[in-house]
Amino acid sequence: MVEITDVVCSLCGCVCDDIVVEVEDNKVTKVKGACAVGKSKLMGHGRIESPAIRENGSLKDCSYDEAIKKAAEILAAARRPLLYGWSSTVCEADKVGVELAEEIGAVIDNTASVCHGPSVLAIQDVGLPSCTLGEVKNRADLVIYWGANPAAAHANHMKRYSYISKGYWTEEGKKNKKLVVVDVRKTATAKMADVFLQIEQGKDYLVFSALRAMLYGYEDVVPEEVGGISKKDLLETVRMMKEAKFGIIFFGMGVTHTGARHNNIVNAIQTTRAAHTHTKFNIMPMRGHYNVAGINQVCTWETGYPFAVDLSRGYAWYNPGEHSATDLLVRRECDAALIIASDPGAHFPGESIRHLAKIPVIQIDPFPNPTTEFADVVIPAAISGVEAEGNVYRMDNIPIRLRKLVDTEYMADEEIMEGILEEVRAIKGKESE
Amino acid sequence: MKLISGRTIVQGQNLDNKLSEEYFNEVATCEMSKEDMERLGVAAEEHVKVKTSFGEVVVKAKEKAGTPAGIIFIPMGPWANALVSGNTHGAGMPQYKGIDAEIEPTEEEVLHVKDLMKTYMK
Numbered sequence: 001m002v003e004i005t006d007v008v009c010s011l012c013g014c015v016c017d018d019i020v021v022e023v024e025d026n027k028v029t030k031v032k033g034a035c036a037v038g039k040s041k042l043m044g045h046g047r048i049e050s051p052a053i054r055e056n057g058s059l060k061d062c063s064y065d066e067a068i069k070k071a072a073e074i075l076a077a078a079r080r081p082l083l084y085g086w087s088s089t090v091c092e093a094d095k096v097g098v099e100l101a102e103e104i105g106a107v108i109d110n111t112a113s114v115c116h117g118p119s120v121l122a123i124q125d126v127g128l129p130s131c132t133l134g135e136v137k138n139r140a141d142l143v144i145y146w147g148a149n150p151a152a153a154h155a156n157h158m159k160r161y162s163y164i165s166k167g168y169w170t171e172e173g174k175k176n177k178k179l180v181v182v183d184v185r186k187t188a189t190a191k192m193a194d195v196f197l198q199i200e201q202g203k204d205y206l207v208f209s210a211l212r213a214m215l216y217g218y219e220d221v222v223p224e225e226v227g228g229i230s231k232k233d234l235l236e237t238v239r240m241m242k243e244a245k246f247g248i249i250f251f252g253m254g255v256t257h258t259g260a261r262h263n264n265i266v267n268a269i270q271t272t273r274a275a276h277t278h279t280k281f282n283i284m285p286m287r288g289h290y291n292v293a294g295i296n297q298v299c300t301w302e303t304g305y306p307f308a309v310d311l312s313r314g315y316a317w318y319n320p321g322e323h324s325a326t327d328l329l330v331r332r333e334c335d336a337a338l339i340i341a342s343d344p345g346a347h348f349p350g351e352s353i354r355h356l357a358k359i360p361v362i363q364i365d366p367f368p369n370p371t372t373e374f375a376d377v378v379i380p381a382a383i384s385g386v387e388a389e390g391n392v393y394r395m396d397n398i399p400i401r402l403r404k405l406v407d408t409e410y411m412a413d414e415e416i417m418e419g420i421l422e423e424v425r426a427i428k429g430k431e432s433e
Numbered sequence: 434m435k436l437i438s439g440r441t442i443v444q445g446q447n448l449d450n451k452l453s454e455e456y457f458n459e460v461a462t463c464e465m466s467k468e469d470m471e472r473l474g475v476a477a478e479e480h481v482k483v484k485t486s487f488g489e490v491v492v493k494a495k496e497k498a499g500t501p502a503g504i505i506f507i508p509m510g511p512w513a514n515a516l517v518s519g520n521t522h523g524a525g526m527p528q529y530k531g532i533d534a535e536i537e538p539t540e541e542e543v544l545h546v547k548d549l550m551k552t553y554m555k
Contacts, residue, residue, distance in 0.1 A: 011445075011448075012445075036442055036445075036446060037442060037445035037446050037448075040445075040446035040447070040449075040450075041448070041449060044449075045447075045449045045450040045453075046450065046452075113525050113526065114526065114527065114529075117524075117525050117526050118524060118525075118526050121524065121525075149439065149440065151442075152439075152440045152441050152442050152444075152445065153439070153440040153445065155442065155445075184437060184501065184504060185437075185497075185499050185500050185501070185504065185506065186498070186499030186500075187499065190499070191499075198501070201435045201437060201504060201530065201531050202435075202530075202531040253439060253529070253530070254437075254439070254530065256526065257438075257526070257528065257529040257530040257531075258528065258530050258531045259528060259531055261522070261524045261526050261528075262524060262526075307525075308525055320524065320525030321521055321522075321523035321524050321525050322523075323525075324521060324525030324526070326519050326521055326525065326526075326527050327519075327521055327525060329519065330519035330520070330521075343451070345511065345550060346451055346510050346511050346514070346546075347509065347510070347514065348514060348519075348527075349487070349514055349517035349518055349519040349527045349529075350487065350488050350514055350515040350516070350517060350519075350553070351487060351488075351517070351518055351519035351520075352519040352527075353514070353550075353553045354553050356553075357550070357553040357554045358554075366449070367449040367450070367451075368451075368452055369449075369451045369452065370451060370452075370511050370546055370549075370550050373546075373547055373550035373551070373554075374550060374553065374554055
């Protein structure tokens with residue numbers, strides 16, 4: 001048995017890097033320090049056993065070379081290909097993905113477009129007064145979770161970085177901190193809060209506006225109740241914000257997935273700015289996949305834009321309401337798709353899956369999932385952070401290197417992508433002769 | 434009723450295990466308040482049909498304290514998304530939360546994930 005310390009968890013945007021793993025006979029046998037979700041990931045699940053190509057409705061096993069060649073043929077022949085996913089793999093694979101998108105004039109999009117895409121739009125609009133999770137751990141005395149339930153989605157977040165963590169100026173942990181939770185449901189996170197603001201669904205914009213007005217000293221314009229929250233509770237929250245030495249708002253899908261979308265986030269950021277008239281305040285999106293921040297970084301370095309980038313013109317064109325994967329699919333515009341390190345079959349609206357299920361789909365993933373059910377070429381990949389190493393970006397955009405824990409016969413995402421790119425170039429080379 | 438979706442611990446534990454019974458038992462469910470369960474006349478594990486203007490799906494009912502009356506919560510996944518429109522209103526983001534929905538008791542079966550995906554391949 002070998003004990004490996006400082007293992008980096010490749011599940012959520014927390015990217016906890018203090019996990020201890022025991023490995024025996026080339027298998028992870030014990031995981032210590034990870035949350036229940038991260039532990040489940042590192043212990044592993046049933047795999048896609050072989051590359052496969054769909055023939056007459058069912059998947060037939062084949063070699064990696066055959067699957068990669070078939071994938072390249074589909075992509076090279078497509079007129080409007082979509083390359084989607086990229087958030088549960090490493091930046092090195094993402095970089096090859098952008099290169100492939102340029103080569104074939106594809107639209108490249110990532111899971112931000114169904115997650116924190118609206119946050120990206122808001123940040124491009126008004127900026128982001130933010131910090132690192134290390135600063136939160138060492139300084140924050142007021143933590144606000146808004147439309148986020150870390151007890152279920154980022155289960156180590158409070159312990160490692162925020163409310164429960166102990167840092168340089170927060171050595172007594174939660175004893176000297178306050179927790180405010182804003183949510184529609186009284187979640188496990190809400191039950192821990194000093195102040196729980198049970199908001200009416202979809203009323204976030206109004207409540208941010210009320211807090212802004214109060215922080216700027218105009219509490220007289222705020223009615224007795226806003227979005228289901230009493231003025232008394234809002235005033236108490238504002239008092240806590242003003243008295244904090246270092247405050248932070250962490251926000252999640254409860255804010256990005258509702259009607260006002262990016263406008264909610266603009267208002268959340270402006271509320272943070274309003275708090276600056278009194279004290280130090282920060283705001284940070286609770287990024288979901290462990291490297292969704294990383295594909296946003298890579299895509300921005302390579303094309304200038306973080307997601308939903310159309311490269312069909314020979315230069316990068318960015319208009320998320322037109323080129324997000326969802327929009328392309330609903331318009332039935334794309335005629336082939338490569339899906340890597342994500343599962344639109346489970347997480348896209350039914351309306352867009354309907355088109356995806358009809359076009360040729362190449363899936364690259366370690367695990368079978370709903371997307372596999374209609375994929376035409378299935379290429380199994382090594383699990384990044386368990387069987388393959390590489391760089392990822394934590395939710396606060398801090399780069400961390402995933403480690404390899406066990407050996408594998410599976411190809412890494414980066415190798416598979418390089419294989420497809422090479423084959424596509426060979427096909428294009430022959431066509432131009 | 435307003436439909437919302439989101440993560441749960443068991444849903445997260447089975448992210449890489451979506452074809453399993455554990456995932457099915459957790460995600461093909463619909464949480465609501467005791468008040469709404471009584472109003473609909475359904476007990477835990479009984480089936481309900483949830484309809485929106487974009488689709489309908491059958492899931493198992495589950496009472497959950499902390500869920501306000503008028504809200505139904507389906508864990509994020511294929512069953513919730515069968516009810517979601519692809520209209521992003523020019524922002525790239527579908528509206529996954531705050532969808533107007535109707536809910537009624539049903540004798541119909543809950544589709545397993547493979548059968549649910551087949552409905553898209555017709």
